[in-house]
Amino acid sequence: MLRVEGLRAWYGEATVLRDVALTVAPGEVVTLVGRNGAGKSTLLRCLMGLHAGQRGTVTLDGRDLGSLPAHRRARLGLGWVPDDRGAYASLTVTENLTLPPAVGPNPWPLARVYESFPVLHERRDSAATQLSGGEQQMLALARVLRMGARLLLCDEPTEGLAPLLVARVGDIIRQVRDQGTAVLLVEQNLRFATGVADRHHLLAEGRVVETLRNEEVRERESELLTYLGI
Amino acid sequence: MSSFLQHTFDGLVSGAFLALLALGLAVIFGMLRVVNFAHGAFYMLGAVGTYLLLTEFGVPFWWALLIVPVALGVLGMGVERAFVHRLARLDPLYNFLLTFGLTLVLQDLVKLRYGTQSSPYATPSALAGTVDFGLFDFPAYRVFVLAFAVVACVAVWWLLGHTRVGMVVRAATERPELSRALGIDVGRWVMPVFGFGIALAGVAGVLAAPMRAVNPLMGADLVIVVFAVVVIGGLGSIFGSVAAGFGIGLVQAWGESYLDQWPIVAQTSVFVIMAAVLLWRPAGLFGREEAPA
Ligand SMILES: Nc1ncnc2c1ncn2[C@@H]1O[C@H](COP(=O)(O)OP(=O)(O)OP(=O)(O)O)[C@@H](O)[C@H]1O
Ligand SMILES: [Mg+2]
Numbered sequence: 001m002l003r004v005e006g007l008r009a010w011y012g013e014a015t016v017l018r019d020v021a022l023t024v025a026p027g028e029v030v031t032l033v034g035r036n037g038a039g040k041s042t043l044l045r046c047l048m049g050l051h052a053g054q055r056g057t058v059t060l061d062g063r064d065l066g067s068l069p070a071h072r073r074a075r076l077g078l079g080w081v082p083d084d085r086g087a088y089a090s091l092t093v094t095e096n097l098t099l100p101p102a103v104g105p106n107p108w109p110l111a112r113v114y115e116s117f118p119v120l121h122e123r124r125d126s127a128a129t130q131l132s133g134g135e136q137q138m139l140a141l142a143r144v145l146r147m148g149a150r151l152l153l154c155d156e157p158t159e160g161l162a163p164l165l166v167a168r169v170g171d172i173i174r175q176v177r178d179q180g181t182a183v184l185l186v187e188q189n190l191r192f193a194t195g196v197a198d199r200h201h202l203l204a205e206g207r208v209v210e211t212l213r214n215e216e217v218r219e220r221e222s223e224l225l226t227y228l229g230i
Numbered sequence: 231m232s233s234f235l236q237h238t239f240d241g242l243v244s245g246a247f248l249a250l251l252a253l254g255l256a257v258i259f260g261m262l263r264v265v266n267f268a269h270g271a272f273y274m275l276g277a278v279g280t281y282l283l284l285t286e287f288g289v290p291f292w293w294a295l296l297i298v299p300v301a302l303g304v305l306g307m308g309v310e311r312a313f314v315h316r317l318a319r320l321d322p323l324y325n326f327l328l329t330f331g332l333t334l335v336l337q338d339l340v341k342l343r344y345g346t347q348s349s350p351y352a353t354p355s356a357l358a359g360t361v362d363f364g365l366f367d368f369p370a371y372r373v374f375v376l377a378f379a380v381v382a383c384v385a386v387w388w389l390l391g392h393t394r395v396g397m398v399v400r401a402a403t404e405r406p407e408l409s410r411a412l413g414i415d416v417g418r419w420v421m422p423v424f425g426f427g428i429a430l431a432g433v434a435g436v437l438a439a440p441m442r443a444v445n446p447l448m449g450a451d452l453v454i455v456v457f458a459v460v461v462i463g464g465l466g467s468i469f470g471s472v473a474a475g476f477g478i479g480l481v482q483a484w485g486e487s488y489l490d491q492w493p494i495v496a497q498t499s500v501f502v503i504m505a506a507v508l509l510w511r512p513a514g515l516f517g518r519e520e521a522p523a
Contacts (some may be wrong), residue, residue: 048411074413086408089518090400099401100412147413 001026001182002047002151007056008206009039009046016042018206020056024151029173029183031193034203035228040186041083043203044153047184048080049073060151077104079149083156083186085136086143087128093120096128096139100147106179107148116172117142134161141172152176152183158192170196190217190224235366237487238480243372245479246379247434251452252459252471253386254430260403260466261423263322264314267329270453271336272302272428276435277444278340281351291354291440299432306428310421318420333450340446348443375437382433383472390468399423403466404518455482458504464517474515478503 002024009017016039024030032040045051047058049070058065060076074080088096097113097120114121117138123131128139137157144152154173158166166189173183173196187193193200194214202210202224217224251269258266279298283289289297309332317324353371360367390396401409402416410416435449442448459478463470478500485496507515 050407050411070407070410071413071415074411080411082408082411086405086412088401088404088408090404091397095397095401099397099409099414101414103413143412 001061002184003057003059004047005057007043007046007054007058009042009051009054011042011053016206017046017054020203020206020208022201022208022211024182024184026150026182027177027180028199029177029185029197031185031187031197031200032203033187033190033193033200033224033228038203039206040203041155044080044155044184044186047073047153048078074100074147074149075103077148077150079103079144079147079152081140081144081152081154081157083159085133085140087131087136087139089127089129091128092125093128093131093139094124097143097146100143102146102148104148104150104181108142108145110146113142113146116145134165137161137169138165141169145172145176150181152181152185154183155186156188157185158187158189166192188228190221194218232366233487237483239366239368239372239376241480241483242476243376243479244483245476246376247438247452247475248456248459248479249383249472249475250379250430250434250437251456252463252475253383253468254427254434255456255460256463256466256468256471257386257399257430258424258427259460260468261399262310262314262318262325262420264325264329265322265457266424266427267326267453268309268332268336269329269427269431269456270449270451271333272306272431272449273435273438273452274340274446274449275305275336276302276432277351277439277442277448278344278435278446279432280436280439281349281444284351285349291436294439295433295436298436299429302432302435303425303429307421307425309428310424314424315420333453337446337450344446346445346447348445348448351439351444353440371440375441378437379434382430386430387468387472455500458500461504461514462507464514467514467516467518470514470516 004020004022007017007020008015020043022030032043034040042051046054049065049068060078063076065073091099094110097110114124119135120139120142123135128136131139141154141157158169161169170192173185177183185193185197194217198214200212200217201208202212251273255266255269258264276298279301280291280294283294283297284291313328313332314325317328357371357374359370361370361373390400398414399419402414402419406416438448455478459474460471462478463472463474481499481503482496485499489496511517
């Protein structure tokens with residue numbers, strides 16, 4: 001469903017992505033792993049159309065996203081969970097959830113979101129930035145589910161979460177995958193990654209240098225961990 | 231005591247103008263990140279327009295209160311599309327310069343046609359008398375201005391806080407990039423929000439016509455104070471700009487009455503307060519530090 005070819009991205013003089021190619025199929029969970037500063041967040045921002053300095057081809061279901069602005073990409077079904085959690089201070093939790101339009105075939109009704117995330121229901125009238133970091137992470141994930149996005153672009157959704165919540169995020173990702181939603185997941189936690197994903201793209205020097213299957217990641221775990229500097 | 235209440239009331243009335251103007255400036259800044267220097271000129275156009283409607287077309291005050299803000303809102307939208315929009319991708323300083331230039335053009339156009347003399351505008355007859363508050367009488371028109379401004383501010387606050395449009399504007403104001411990534415066409419809201427801010431300046435201008443001297447330069451000094459108000463309240467903060475508007479109105483009125491031996495102190499008090507607030511809280515009293523994209 002998503003195909004990226006020859007993607008180059010830069011900040012001023014500094015090239016961050018040189019030649020990225022990757023694909024994500026419907027209902028597939030694919031991770032993007034790489035060292036700090038490898039350009040993972042930049043790649044997601046390029047896909048969302050938020051990064052001006054980029055060249056290359058990005059297609060969604062065969063449609064060239066080319067120069068489509070970010071809001072059009074969202075309306076085609078891209079759901080971004082940003083690395084900073086993207087909570088609005090000036091919106092309540094409910095407003096944070098209902099702000100984006102429904103963009104996919106099965107947006108979650110608010111009631112289902114609250115059933116899945118009872119803590120958000122409890123805090124529904126609070127300003128979103130009053131939530132704890134973990135709760136904000138849940139909110140960002142819940143928001144793209146409510147949009148009914150067909151391809152989730154999740155930037156380290158488990159970062160800084162307690163183990164129980166990490167497991168919860170894993171459950172949810174498996175649940176949406178089973179509905180046919182695709183997920184491109186930036187993830188440093190390899191155990192978690194192999195638990196939810198099918199394939200893993202290793203990003204280094206501005207390229208996807210290797211694409212690994214779960215077994216390969218498990219076999220080479222210590223090598224990869226050293227490489228990632230964890 | 232009675233003179234204190236008198237000064238306080240006068241302060242609230244001049245605060246009402248500051249609040250309306252600061253509110254429009256804050257709404258515009260929030261959405262566009264543009265400091266609209268021309269805000270004072272639009273306020274002036276509001277007052278001049280009210281005067282001209284009456285003298286040239288016999289349109290009374292109450293109709294002007296409807297027509298002028300709508301017309302200025304439309305004019306504002308046109309200015310946004312024709313000029314402000316073209317500079318959107320550049321440093322915001324360019325738009326500051328643009329609106330500064332626009333101010334000079336608007337002032338001189340009015341000057342060219344009507345000179346710099348102030349024109350009197352009669353208080354609408356329904357509000358000609360005074361209102362008896364027991365101990366005191368206040369001019370009915372000023373009571374009306376205060377009440378109208380308070381209602382307008384509350385209405386804007388409600389609109390922003392409790393409607394879907396308001397929610398979108400808040401989101402786009404706080405984090406424009408994230409909002410676009412969530413499927414909101416932020417660009418679509420820029421023109422109407424700019425027009426709305428200008429319409430608020432127009433409301434202030436209409437209200438000013440019967441009680442302030444109507445002339446091409448009436449907005450020039452005021453806009454400087456309004457900038458100070460917006461900075462004190464916190465750039466882009468709706469509540470902050472309104473609260474600071476009324477607050478500064480009070481400070482000025484008290485300063486003028488009780489520090490009249492030291493006019494310098496009274497006149498600069500606003501800017502001293504602004505400097506102090508900036509040192510203490512750079513984002514203003516009710517402002518938030520800029521969030522990352
Ligand atoms: N706004 C910016 N301006 C200039 N350089 C930037 C900017 N944002 C990121 N970079 C640089 O681009 C590179 C890639 O950053 P990016 O945030 O995409 O990495 P990442 O893989 O997501 O890292 P992390 O694991 O820390 O999240 C880094 O070297 C970073 O310093
Ligand atoms: Mg990152």
